[in-house]
Amino acid sequence: MVENRPLLTLWSHAVLIVGIALVAFPLYITFVASTHTLEEILKVPMPLLPGPHLWENYSQVLASGTTRGATAPVGQMMINSLVMALVIPLGKMAISVISAFAIVYFRFPLRNFFFWMIFVTLMLPVEVRIIPTFKVIADLGMLNSYAGLTIPLIASATATFLFRQFFMTIPDELAEAARVDGASPMRFFMDVLLPLSKTTMAALFVIQFIYGWNQYLWPLLITTDESMYTSVIGIKRMIVGGDALTEWHLVMATAILAMLPPALVVMLMQKWFVKGLVETEK
Amino acid sequence: MAAVSLRDVRKSYTPELQVIHGVNMEIKDGEFVVILGPSGCGKSTLLRMVAGLETITAGEIAIGDRVVNRLEPKDRDIAMVFQNYALYPHMSVYDNMAYGLRIRGLSSSEISERVNKAAEILELGKFLDRKPRALSGGQRQRVAMGRAIVREPQVFLFDEPLSNLDAKLRVQMRGELQALHRRLGTTSLFVTHDQVEAMTLAQRMIVMNAGRAEQIGAPLEVYARPATTFVAGFIGSPPMNLIPKDGKLLGVRPEHLEPCAASDAMLTMDVDLIEPLGADIIVYGHEGKPGGDGSSARIAARLPADAKAQAGRLAVRYAPQNAHWFDPASGKRIDA
Numbered sequence: 300m301v302e303n304r305p306l307l308t309l310w311s312h313a314v315l316i317v318g319i320a321l322v323a324f325p326l327y328i329t330f331v332a333s334t335h336t337l338e339e340i341l342k343v344p345m346p347l348l349p350g351p352h353l354w355e356n357y358s359q360v361l362a363s364g365t366t367r368g369a370t371a372p373v374g375q376m377m378i379n380s381l382v383m384a385l386v387i388p389l390g391k392m393a394i395s396v397i398s399a400f401a402i403v404y405f406r407f408p409l410r411n412f413f414f415w416m417i418f419v420t421l422m423l424p425v426e427v428r429i430i431p432t433f434k435v436i437a438d439l440g441m442l443n444s445y446a447g448l449t450i451p452l453i454a455s456a457t458a459t460f461l462f463r464q465f466f467m468t469i470p471d472e473l474a475e476a477a478r479v480d481g482a483s484p485m486r487f488f489m490d491v492l493l494p495l496s497k498t499t500m501a502a503l504f505v506i507q508f509i510y511g512w513n514q515y516l517w518p519l520l521i522t523t524d525e526s527m528y529t530s531v532i533g534i535k536r537m538i539v540g541g542d543a544l545t546e547w548h549l550v551m552a553t554a555i556l557a558m559l560p561p562a563l564v565v566m567l568m569q570k571w572f573v574k575g576l577v578e579t580e581k
Numbered sequence: 582m583a584a585v586s587l588r589d590v591r592k593s594y595t596p597e598l599q600v601i602h603g604v605n606m607e608i609k610d611g612e613f614v615v616i617l618g619p620s621g622c623g624k625s626t627l628l629r630m631v632a633g634l635e636t637i638t639a640g641e642i643a644i645g646d647r648v649v650n651r652l653e654p655k656d657r658d659i660a661m662v663f664q665n666y667a668l669y670p671h672m673s674v675y676d677n678m679a680y681g682l683r684i685r686g687l688s689s690s691e692i693s694e695r696v697n698k699a700a701e702i703l704e705l706g707k708f709l710d711r712k713p714r715a716l717s718g719g720q721r722q723r724v725a726m727g728r729a730i731v732r733e734p735q736v737f738l739f740d741e742p743l744s745n746l747d748a749k750l751r752v753q754m755r756g757e758l759q760a761l762h763r764r765l766g767t768t769s770l771f772v773t774h775d776q777v778e779a780m781t782l783a784q785r786m787i788v789m790n791a792g793r794a795e796q797i798g799a800p801l802e803v804y805a806r807p808a809t810t811f812v813a814g815f816i817g818s819p820p821m822n823l824i825p826k827d828g829k830l831l832g833v834r835p836e837h838l839e840p841c842a843a844s845d846a847m848l849t850m851d852v853d854l855i856e857p858l859g860a861d862i863i864v865y866g867h868e869g870k871p872g873g874d875g876s877s878a879r880i881a882a883r884l885p886a887d888a889k890a891q892a893g894r895l896a897v898r899y900a901p902q903n904a905h906w907f908d909p910a911s912g913k914r915i916d917a
Binding site for chain 2: 470472475479480481482491494
């Protein structure tokens with residue numbers, strides 16, 4: 300609506316600014332806290348301007364971690380998180396793009412049955428199947444390993460479903476033209492479908508990267524070895540007992556570090572992400 | 582280039598649902614044949630069977646002297662132009678045309694020679710680096726044709742290629758298609774529902790209705806001697822008048838009716854609609870029998886532009902050689 304009512308404009312700006320402040324202030328506090336020493340943070344009131352210990356705190360957590368709770372270096376945890384956040388989307392896409400291809404372009408017995416089987420798993424998030432999954436992973440000896448962290452989360456219907464919907468919007472004539480041109484099904488897949496799916500893949504990557512990076516419950520369950528902690532788990536393990544025992548300045552530094560990669564991925568891939576969700580290149 | 586033979590070609594999806602009921606046709610080498618029919622008559626299905634995109638339930642299709650029933654589209658040596666062009670959206674015009682050749686393993690010098698030649702014929706030279714979405718409808722259509730030309734196939738198959746274009750462009754592309762066929766002389770099968778396209782492009786045409794070939798022949802021959810009431814009523818605009826008379830159906834084309842004195846009238850019509858088209862005037866009305874009840878046949882007459890058309894009674898006559906007779910039950914032509 301285009302209206303020329305200055306008071307309304309003022310009011311809506313005010314609401315928006317308050318909203319932004321509500322979201323941004325905790326983040327700011329986290330950042331400020333990560334630049335002070337523990338003693339300064341524990342003072343009441345705590346300082347609201349950045350302190351001089353930024354470099355010191357960050358290099359300490361990255362290289363050697365906290366001294367209480369989880370003592371592994373956060374650098375290692377970041378790498379673990381990164382492995383998880385990369386293997387999950389890439390694995391998901393590799394599997395689901397092929398299965399969607401099969402479901403959309405081939406007629407085989409029980410095709411619909413298989414599609415619905417895949418679809419039904421959408422209703423079973425990790426949390427629901429977590430105990431049986433844990434049992435399986437434990438029996439396979441995959442606790443405290445990258446395989447254990449990633450494989451159970453790779454299988455999912457979301458991506459298959461997304462690709463199926465996308466493939467169904469591609470006109471049949473394109474597949475027929477490729478057939479007349481002499482392209483085998485796999486050739487059509489590689490030369491036509493994959494290039495057309497680029498934007499969908501980018502959108503999916505962003506969503507799944509964040510999904511993988513932010514996993515909490517699953518890594519919490521299957522990692523007992525500090526060297527396999529992800530950064531999110533690291534934060535949780537660093538918080539020990541009473542307030543005075545926790546090294547809050549280091550926890551806050553870790554939190555800031557854990558927040559950066561997803562934010563970075565979203566910012567860098569924003570253009571592709573939006574493209575993949577709203578428009579298709581057909 | 583090759584001849585194409587359709588021998589009792591049939592298609593059914595289930596035993597009850599048969600969509601093509603035995604079509605027979607010999608298409609000569611280098612001939613331009615148009616398959617014409619209303620939507621849902623099976624004309625596209627027939628074309629897709631020739632292309633190999635639909636299976637053939639019964640009968641035989643041969644291209645040259647090879648029966649192709651069981652061959653994949655790529656092995657049939659055909660090229661197809663689709664209604665919505667079906668260009669690969671992520672490839673440049675050059676790549677769109679070259680794709681089929683690359684798959685066939687041609688050398689890149691051969692590919693670029695063929696693509697450049699096709700681009701020259703179709704005046705696409707400037708656009709070779711563009712993506713299809715940066716082209717207009719007519720240019721996309723030309724790329725789709727270019728993709729067919731570079732393959733140098735035995736047969737071109739066109740599936741309503743002009744129906745997505747606006748009227749003016751359609752006329753222009755029709756001319757280009759004709760010129761292209763003269764130049765290349767490749768056997769062509771062209772599906773359309775537009776009778777003007779069929780009349781102007783075809784050397785021979787096949788008029789289809791409900792999965793059957795109603796008539797096969799040169800356009801003017803089909804126009805002059807429709808084999809069935811369906812063909813009579815489908816071709817011509819407005820189509821042939823069909824008037825029940827003496828237990829038979831009398832067919833007269835609107836342009837063969839001329840106004841006359843009431844005493845000479847062979848037909849009288851109650852004119853209720855007048856469409857002046859500039860070059861001529863078309864009047865529509867019911868056949869007005871003396872003492873008729875108004876439930877009689879609709880008649881259209883094409884009058885010269887200077888005729889004084891008005892609503893009301895109009896006496897018309899026709900030359901006896903322009904009268905066609907059909908059997909009302911079977912719809913077949915009765916030759917005197």
